[in-house]
Amino acid sequence: MIRLFATLFASLILVLPGAACAQTVPGIPFTPSAPPVFQSNRIIVETRGTGPDIIFIPGLGSTADAWRSTAAQLQGRYRVHLITLRGFGQTNIGGNDSGGLAGPAASEIERFIRTQNIERPAVIGHSLGGQIAIRVAADMGNRIGRVMVVDSAPFFPALVDSRVTSDQIEPMARLAYQALMLFGDQALKSQVANLGGDLGLAGDMVFGGLGLQGGDRRVLAQGLYEALTVDLRLRLRQVTAPMTVVYGWTPDTNSPRNRLEGLYRYGFSNLPRPARFERIEGADHQVMIDQPARFQEAVERFLS
Numbered sequence: 001m002i003r004l005f006a007t008l009f010a011s012l013i014l015v016l017p018g019a020a021c022a023q024t025v026p027g028i029p030f031t032p033s034a035p036p037v038f039q040s041n042r043i044i045v046e047t048r049g050t051g052p053d054i055i056f057i058p059g060l061g062s063t064a065d066a067w068r069s070t071a072a073q074l075q076g077r078y079r080v081h082l083i084t085l086r087g088f089g090q091t092n093i094g095g096n097d098s099g100g101l102a103g104p105a106a107s108e109i110e111r112f113i114r115t116q117n118i119e120r121p122a123v124i125g126h127s128l129g130g131q132i133a134i135r136v137a138a139d140m141g142n143r144i145g146r147v148m149v150v151d152s153a154p155f156f157p158a159l160v161d162s163r164v165t166s167d168q169i170e171p172m173a174r175l176a177y178q179a180l181m182l183f184g185d186q187a188l189k190s191q192v193a194n195l196g197g198d199l200g201l202a203g204d205m206v207f208g209g210l211g212l213q214g215g216d217r218r219v220l221a222q223g224l225y226e227a228l229t230v231d232l233r234l235r236l237r238q239v240t241a242p243m244t245v246v247y248g249w250t251p252d253t254n255s256p257r258n259r260l261e262g263l264y265r266y267g268f269s270n271l272p273r274p275a276r277f278e279r280i281e282g283a284d285h286q287v288m289i290d291q292p293a294r295f296q297e298a299v300e301r302f303l304s
Contacts, residue, residue: 035116041095042108044084049075052145053118054303055109056082059127059152060209060223063089066126070288073296078303081121083109083129087219101222102128102230106135113143120145122303123241127152127209127285128227138238148244148302150295151205151285154232154270159202159263166229173228180210180221201256208285236270243268243275244302248283248290257284278302 038045046064054074056067064082071080085105086094095104109132113121122145125133130152137144157164206227210220245264250257261277268275278298283290 038112038116040086040108040112042086042104043112044086044091045112046082046084047079048082049077049079051078052303053121054078054080055113055121055123056080057105057109057123057125057129057132058084058088059125059129059212060206060227061088061212061215061220062126062129062209063091063213065089065213066286066288067124069292070296070299074299074303081112081118085219085223088215089213091215093216093219096216096219096222100226101219102132102135102226106132106139109136110139113140122146122148124148124150124299124302125152126150126288127205128223131227131230131232134232134235134239137241137243138232138235141238141240144241146242146244146302147239148246148299150246151248151283151287152245153202153205153264153267154236155230155267156202156206156227158231158233158267159205159260160200162266166231170229173225176228177221177225180224181217184217201260205285212286233267233270236268237272239271242273243271244278244298245275246278246280246287246295246298248285248287249279249281251281 044064048071054071056064056071058064058066063084067082071082074080083105084091085096085101086092087096112118113136120143123133123136125131125148127150130149131154133147133149133152134154137147153159155166157169206224210224214220245268247260247264248257249260252258261279264275264277278301280287280291280294280298283295288295
């Protein structure tokens with residue numbers, strides 16, 4: 001008798017609303033449940049607006065604040081996701097107190113895309129964030145709609161010498177790591193600025209991100225080390241999404257920024273399809289802050 005009641009009770013559970021095995025009711029469309037709230041000890045994600053998805057990734061020492069002006073002009077037409085790596089700005093360092101930085105951040109952005117059921121987002125990354133965007137696009141293939149890297153390169157030192165290797169640059173990167181851990185980002189720029197001198201424009205681009213919003217020196221040091229040593233040029237072959245490369249430019253022929261396009265074309269030559277290059281006159285490393293109107297126009301072209 002007890003077994004009979006148990007069987008009847010189990011049968012009733014299967015047809016009750018909200019039962020574990022969802023049942024459709026004739027005449028009532030099935031509405032899938034919302035994805036779970038995303039939580040991560042590596043990144044923070046702010047989402048706002050509705051429409052096609054755009055993911056913004058900041059550079060070294062920057063938070064989502066670097067993208068707010070750009071995102072504010074888009075969120076009425078797009079759903080924007082602003083990423084902050086934990087430890088940048090005033091955020092808690094979380095899981096970024098050990099291990100790598102850019103690789104785990106890319107993995108968490110990929111997990112965010114999968115768990116939130118985001119379809120073919122546009123991904124925009126600045127500086128170190130541009131390298132993270134390359135990782136995400138290489139890992140996810142056709143799951144990414146398009147990519148924009150802003151004043152970034154798959155291997156920063158190659159902007160000085162295409163023949164240089166990660167092993168050759170590693171001693172300088174290790175010294176920069178130790179100096180940043182010892183002095184902090186402001187002291188690094190003022191007391192050990194010559195570390196970036198030998199890297200020319202590449203050094204300006206990497207070191208130029210430090211101190212914008214700062215952060216925990218452990219995360220800044222690790223991010224700086226990776227920006228100088230990680231070479232993603234071979235990974236470009238795995239990027240199937242169309243890519244746009246945006247960079248600051250000047251007509252002054254005495255400035256190394258005047259010659260960037262040729263360096264970028266060579267640096268991104270491993271892409272399966274040629275990248276689109278957009279130069280923003282009058283901008284330095286912080287392109288979206290230096291020339292916000294011109295950068296916004298480039299973003300609109302990228303999304304169109």
